[in-house]
Amino acid sequence: MKIYISTDMEGLPGINSWHQVSDKDPRFLNRYLEETLQWVVDGVKASNQNSNVDQILICDSHALGENISYDFTEYDDRIYLVRGGLRDYYMMAGLDNTFSTVFFVGYHAGVGAIHGIMDHTYSSASVHTMKINGMRMNETLINAAFAGEMGIPVSLVIGDHALVEELRDVLKDTVLIETKKGLSRFAAIMKPKALLRKEVIEGVKTALDRTHDNSIKIYKFTPPYELDIEFNSTEMADQSMLMPGLKRIDGRHVKYTCESYETLLQTMLAVVYTAKIGTEIGK
Known part of the structure; x- marks a missing residue:
C-alpha cells in the first residue's frame, strides 16, 4: 500500500x-x-x-x-x-x-x-470564485x-x-x-x-x-470538464487570455472546456499563475 x-x-x-x-x-x-x-x-x-x-x-x-x-x-x-x-x-x-x-x-x-x-482557492490574490462543471470549488x-x-x-x-x-x-x-x-x-x-x-x-x-476494504467512493467529474473562474479584477482576466482556449465571458470572468481533467488542472494552474502577472501591470 x-x-x-x-x-x-x-x-x-x-x-x-x-x-x-x-x-x-x-x-x-x-x-x-x-x-x-x-x-x-x-x-x-x-x-x-x-x-x-x-x-x-x-x-x-x-x-x-x-x-x-x-x-x-x-x-x-x-x-x-x-x-x-x-x-x-x-x-x-x-x-x-x-x-x-x-x-x-x-x-x-x-x-x-x-x-x-x-x-x-488556489490564489488568495486573484481568484474571486472558481467552479468546475457548475460546482463551487x-x-x-x-x-x-x-x-x-x-x-x-x-x-x-x-x-x-x-x-x-x-x-x-x-x-x-x-x-x-x-x-x-x-x-x-x-x-x-x-x-x-x-x-x-x-x-x-x-x-x-x-x-x-x-x-x-474499498469502501470509499471515488470522487470525480463527468467530462466534458468546464472550468469557470471569476477574478478579483479585470487586469487578471486580461492577462489570463494569453492562455490558448480560454473564453472571455465578461470583465473578470473566463471559462475553459476540455475532455481531460489532467489538462484542466494544468490549465487552471497556468491561468492562475498568469493572472498574477496582471497585478504588476499598471503599477
Whole structure:
C-alpha cells in the first residue's frame, strides 16, 4: 500500500493568519505542519494496515513547497518528500495510479466561505470564485477529482471547520478531522492539542481500514470538464487570455472546456499563475 499526502498550511491547528505560514515569522513556519504530520505517521504505525504500507509520499504544497525539512524523512524510513516548485500538478505532484489512497493535511475552505480561516482557492490574490462543471470549488475537491481520475480515493482530510462543512455532504466516506473553528477569516477557536492528536491517529487508522476494504467512493467529474473562474479584477482576466482556449465571458470572468481533467488542472494552474502577472501591470 502506498499513501500519498498533500499538505497545505492554512488549515493546520494553531494557525490563523498569513504571517504564520510564511518565512517572515519563523516561530510558526514548519512547526505545526511537521507536528501534525508526525501524528499522521503515528496513526499509520498504529493501524491494522501498517505492515502493508511500503511508501508514504508527502507533497509539500504550500507556497513554493519549501515548508517541510528534509530531516523529517528520518521520522519513518518509508517517507519520501516532494519539495520545491514550480512543478506539474503542483499540490498533487508525484501522484500516479500505483497509490492506494490520498490524505489532505492542513487544507482549508474555499474562497468565500464564511469564517473560513484564510479562505481562498488556489490564489488568495486573484481568484474571486472558481467552479468546475457548475460546482463551487475548494482545493480539496479540485485535487480529489484529480486523484479520482486515477481511481484513487481520498480517505482522510484534516482542516478547519468551514472546510469540513463544505465536504461533509460530498466526500461522505472520507474521514474528516476538524482542527479549529473560525470566528472570522483571521480568528479561530483552536482544539486542544492532545485531543486533536488522538483524533488524527484514530482517523488515520479508520481511513486506512476503509481504503483496505474499498469502501470509499471515488470522487470525480463527468467530462466534458468546464472550468469557470471569476477574478478579483479585470487586469487578471486580461492577462489570463494569453492562455490558448480560454473564453472571455465578461470583465473578470473566463471559462475553459476540455475532455481531460489532467489538462484542466494544468490549465487552471497556468491561468492562475498568469493572472498574477496582471497585478504588476499598471503599477
